[in-house]
Amino acid sequence: MNKQILDKLMKLNITYKKGPRELIKIDKEGVLFNQALHYIYSPSGSGKSFISAFIASQTEKEVIYFDMEHNPKSFYSYCEAQNVSVANVTDETAVIEELLHTELDFSTALFIFDSFSMFLEEASENNNATDTSRIVKAIHNLCVEKGATVIIIDHATELPSSSENNRRFKIEGNKSGKMKPVEIMYRLEPLDWEKPKDGATLIVEKSRTDDLYIGETFIVDSFRKTISPTDSEVSNEAPK
Numbered sequence: 001m002n003k004q005i006l007d008k009l010m011k012l013n014i015t016y017k018k019g020p021r022e023l024i025k026i027d028k029e030g031v032l033f034n035q036a037l038h039y040i041y042s043p044s045g046s047g048k049s050f051i052s053a054f055i056a057s058q059t060e061k062e063v064i065y066f067d068m069e070h071n072p073k074s075f076y077s078y079c080e081a082q083n084v085s086v087a088n089v090t091d092e093t094a095v096i097e098e099l100l101h102t103e104l105d106f107s108t109a110l111f112i113f114d115s116f117s118m119f120l121e122e123a124s125e126n127n128n129a130t131d132t133s134r135i136v137k138a139i140h141n142l143c144v145e146k147g148a149t150v151i152i153i154d155h156a157t158e159l160p161s162s163s164e165n166n167r168r169f170k171i172e173g174n175k176s177g178k179m180k181p182v183e184i185m186y187r188l189e190p191l192d193w194e195k196p197k198d199g200a201t202l203i204v205e206k207s208r209t210d211d212l213y214i215g216e217t218f219i220v221d222s223f224r225k226t227i228s229p230t231d232s233e234v235s236n237e238a239p240k
Contacts, residue, residue: 023183023209026059026110026149029227030211031202031218033184035107035147037140040202041154041171042188047196049075051188052112052153054222055202057082061110061149068092068118078197084112092118096138100145107147113139116154117172126173133177140181154178167193183208191219198223201230 021035032038032055042048049071056063063084067075070088079086089095096119099106113119116135117126125131142148155172162168167189171178179185185206190196199221204214217230 031055035143036183037143038151039182039185040188041156043156043169046190048153048188050197051200051220052151053079053084056110057084062108063110065112069114110149112151114153116152129174129177132174133180136178136181
């Protein structure tokens, strides 16, 4: 982990006391929730890195983006403009343990991990519910043990029935294993696949808070710097 990020982490308090988490919204519209593990997935080229950085920047948290995908320079410039710090990660399998074994309080921090696949030692693990759940649970411990708010970004696979006018996709690998430890899961669909960085629709696929229901959607317009709920009907299914 580079010195700039370590310095930022060291400025956080070291007085966090583990206890029951209260999942309260930390942005105006209630897309992100305090001390919760969020999961956002979409295909490559959908702008999910930019959108995730933008929604995180709308909170008052100290946002640290763990870039394991080695995004282009333009992304780093974008993050700098949003006051999001980017950490280059060279050892993906060690970064979570490194964070968990500090004495620091992360309750004022929001971590973004891009992307989930980089935590896999073997590609086949992505299709195994036990392997994927183990990794997500380890990341979830940052919320439970250290008070962090976390976003995991993941890839999606386009379906054979997908077309240019109807992009259809599913989460890459085993969804159930990834979904179980997560508090909130979003499916991300760009508003314009030709200009994915400008905005997206976030669709709730899982929620463990009473303030967010499955099927609820948000329009994230990063070009105009707005986030707004839509008027679409939400599911009657209770939060899990």
